[in-house]
Amino acid sequence: MTGVHDVLLLDLDGVVYVGPHPVAHAADRIAAARRGGLRVAFVTNNASRAPADVAAQLRDLGVSAQAADVVTSAQAGAAVVAGLVTSGGAVLVVGAPALQDAVTDRGLRPVATAAHRPAAVIQGFGPDVGWRLLAEGAYALADPGVVWVATNTDLTIPTPGGIAPGNGSLVAVLATVTGRTPVVAGKPEPALLIEAVNRTAAAQPLVVGDRLDTDILGAVRAGLPSLLVLTGVTTVPALLAAGPQQRPTYLAADLRGLDAAQPAATVLTDDRSVCGTASAAMAGDRVEVTVADGGGDGLDGLRAVAALTWARTDLGLPTDVTGLNVAALVPPNESGTAAER
Structure with missing residues (x-):
């Protein structure tokens, strides 16, 4: 794969790290990819953290990264807004300071109340977003001419205390109040990946992720090839049940797969397929x-x-794939993640 693509668009959680822990082999394979001439962008749906903060976390995990290497849904959302409103226009920001910065970087003017008559509302996760700011968003969106962009619609986020409401839950609040639906920038919508392609001037990018419903679906919608790594949340049954829009181009146990040539899987008949030295065949309804x-x-x-x-x-x-020995199909996973289940 490294000889085919020029830029890796890497998801973070489940690919480079899992929670506070680095994924095995990620740092050294990213470094090796760079030595081989590939450029790397770290692409995240998280709109609450500034690129410099994300880069600092990556460096702490042994991954070389600068702020310019990070592309966030806040940046993608601001780019979407900038394409829909007049330069210098007021934008009501319902989100974290990092989202305000992204709006400013696009030549727009962030505001915090509907009294400023904003041309757009941009909404992203921020741990300090409360009722008053949501109310200002609702007041502004009462005008049907005001653009509404959400950085992402992830319903939940993991926190040290457990699962908590994500931006999607707060977007649902404004949708319920206003009866409107936002334009969404983050994965699985294509805007974030398109922003990453534009920022890196990629000619042959490869999207790398661990989630079928965001990373792989986003790649398909953006018309980009994808690599699914089994170091995150995707299980083998979920992979086999994937619909056409959530099927990856490539499959690897972890980022070591970047170095490997992948043999194409060929379906010979409706009851037999081959891939490299392996074959799958139907025995009745069972594989x-x-x-x-x-x-x-x-x-x-x-x-x-x-x-x-x-x-x-x-x-x-x-x-029927229920009888498959999943452990025999997937190499041992050093990150202890979902693939072997």
Whole structure:
């Protein structure tokens, strides 16, 4: 893959780190990719943190990063607003200071009340967003001519204390009050990835993520190839059940897959597929897998099963994967994440 693409658009949580912990092999594989001539952008739906803060966290985890390497949904949202309103216009910011900075960087004027008659409302997660600021957003959005952009619509966020409301939950508050629907910048909508492509001047970018419903779907919507790594939340059953819009171009256990050539999985008939040294075949409605000498990087069996399962799903044919030995299809995962389940 490193010989085909020029820029890696890397998701963060589940790809580079999981919570406070680095993902095994991520830092050294990112460094190796750079030595091989690839450029790297770290692309995040998080709109509450400034790029410099994200870069500092990455450096603490052993990943070389500068603020210019980070692309956030706040920046993408501000770019969307800038394309819809007059330069210098007032924008009501319902979010964190990092979102205000992104608006300012686009030549717009952030404000905090509807009394300023804003041309747009931009909404992103901020831990200090409260009733008064949400109310100002509702007042402004009562004017149907005011543009409404949400940086992302993630309903929840993980915190040290547990799962908490995310920006999507607060967007739902304004949607309920106003009866309106915002333009969304973050994944799985394409604006964030397009912003990353524009900022990096990428000619052949590769989106790398761990989530089918944001990273891979976002790549498909943006018309970009994608690599799913099994170091985050995606399980094997979820991968095999993926619809056409959530199927990755490539599959790897972790970022070491960037160095590996991936054999294409070929569906030979509606009951048999092959990939490298592996094959998948139907025995009635059940899938059986055969893998010779480890199947390359250990994932050829899973690639063959996925190709066959997806093809049969698209044809409306039954495919029972409940009897598959998932542990045999996925190499041991040093990050202890969801793939082996």
